[in-house]
Amino acid sequence: MASEEMEQLVRREYKQGFVTDIESDTVPPGLDESTIAFISQKKEEPQWMLEWRLEAYHQWLKMTPPSWAHLEYPPIDYQAISYFSAPKKPEDRPQSLDEVDPKLLETYEKLGIPLHERAALAGVAVDAVFDSVSVTTTFKEKLHEAGVIFCSISEAIREYPELVRQYLGTVVPQADNYFAALNSAVFTDGSFVYVPEGVKCPMELSTYFRINAANTGQFERTLIICDKQAQVSYLEGCTAPMRDENQLHAAVVELVALEDAYIKYSTVQNWYPGDEEGKGGIYNFVTKRGDCRGDRSRISWTQVETGSAITWKYPSCMLRGKESIGEFYSVAVTNGRQQADTGTKMIHIGENTRSTIVAKGIAAGRSDQAYRGLVKIGPRAKGARNYTQCDSLLIGDQCGAHTFPYQEIGNSTATVEHEATTSKIADDQLFYCRARGIDEEDAVSMIVNGFCKDVFQELPMEFAVEAEALLNVTLEGSVG
Amino acid sequence: MLEVKDLHVTVEDKAILKGLNLTINAGEVHAIMGPNGAGKSTLSAVIAGKDGYEVTQGTILFEGQDVLEMEIEERARAGLLLGFQYPVEIPGVKNIYLLKAALNAQRAARGEGEIPAPEFMKLVREKSAEMKMDPSFLQRAVNEGFSGGEKKRNEILQMLVLQPKLAMLDEIDSGLDIDAMKVVADGVNSLRDANRAILLVTHYQRLLNHIEPDHVHVLVDGRIVKSGDKDLALELEARGYDWVLEGSAA
């Protein structure tokens, strides 16, 4: 925590130094306190929020980017990024689907994205003629009846400040890591969910989000709280390839599960991976963490990672409550020049906590990926159990897969199991399928989908179907 | 239907087939017998298009088409189907899914549309029953955790569903007990008709008691050294391969 002196300093600087032009919709590239004040004012945030951001900023200034990941990329110039820009004006966007890259449209077609969503995803300036408005309204009413709060984080900061203040940063502290600190200082968008005690959220929080996904920000901040005995299934992202002019994405997601609560968080990430040489692709540095704060609470992460030039992501669970459960199911696919360093952390703190990790990595082309997982059993975690299974599948011989499992066992009554396999897509499996008349690409996707089965079956139904289609599109042209 | 002429095949520079000739007509069942390592599996694998074999000389024609110019899947779609000696496991891929994908791929090649789901279900249920396979096998991953006999029955099930013009069955009898052998043989026999041919690869005679071949060939050291009718198999059983070798050397 920052000292009082620092807070004073911050406030003083705020009074003196900031020249904010509220009329303007964009700040010039660069990051200093005035940028942060500008964002905060634009969002009509309370004073405490601004201070919180500035605190994060000051911590960030003292930090250095992590260098331990198995990734290679040129240094990022944080002063070259513009930290706030209003959504593009309609006249600056494509006016119809005819103006959109036909390749993108072809992909939507292959993925079976409904027609009315394609325009929104491609960034076309559509009037809200398609269903989204009415769909959104219906959803909002249903959620309201159940007492579920689901809104943007900015709205939550204005409308439910006490809830946000109580939980924000309690799972991922401001200075948790370099990217989380940056996010804490400058986040502009993201979602907020609160499910009250005993309520099972009446729908998967998905479609609404998907329609809005085209506008997701570069520094998203998501906070989901499930009160006692509450349940929610949240779907993030979208299988459609999303283009974004911002190369750097640094999101933070915090989940809080109180007693007997269950949060299921599913992600399909398909950011633009760049061209064949990896140029122009998104750098995705995400901090996702769930806190099983209450006894018997459960948090489950399921992710399908196919996009981005670089992925740096470790959805984790802090298993504090007795008998709480953490789960991580992941499929990471890399092709072309993509790099991914992903995995999870399961931190067992409470007694009889359990965790399951199933990670499937598929590398094709000249891509490179690493699984990095930490299972930590604290001294009080009597009877804790972990099961880890991580399998890698290589397609071709120019790609790489690496596994870095870390274990820190601080209690002798714990059981930790780890299984790992690496296989090349077996020639005899391919031959077997082809000798039945199935063409090579279909055979590859069939085998790969089979390989991912354990994870896909954790996805909500509609997502699972999309994920399979996505995998096929991602691996297109990876053989032969 | 199938015409193999002067086929020479090497694996890693080692000559395996050394001038093999074989002609199979529609309606016929041929059995290829021979000692271990003679090149029997190599022959069926080369016809099916498996990688790693180099054809250094000779031709293979199937219904007049040059098989060696065709992709693996094209051969299968043309009606050339290989039943494997050691069917591979494909985790996570349902047996029924593979069957359907294969059938639809073959139908597409014939310019037919996808098979309607109810019709497909009816077909596979019927054929599984013929192979005495519990329908639950259809929902399991391809060959995963199947016993040796179950794998073989599954191979024949695929044949019954896909209805190839030429079915090549490599050691389909290995590892089968008598009851399973009977089921497999019945399955193969049900494929027999005037428009279809079957190539059985085996080194035991006992399978031929259940599937009666029209022609028997003895393959030794990469060449067919003797051909005859079903009685040749019985004679081989009684006298061994050395007898053939002596005969051909003379």
Ligand SMILES: Nc1ncnc2c1ncn2[C@@H]1O[C@H](COP(=O)(O)OP(=O)(O)O)[C@@H](O)[C@H]1O
């Ligand atoms: N992929 C391979 N690599 C190396 N040698 C092989 C390969 N396949 C077959 N062979 C060799 O070719 C010969 C014939 O094998 P095969 O066709 O399997 O005989 P059969 O089926 O008659 O027992 C054997 O000596 C075997 O070791």
Ligand SMILES: [Mg+2]
């Ligand atoms: Mg053999």
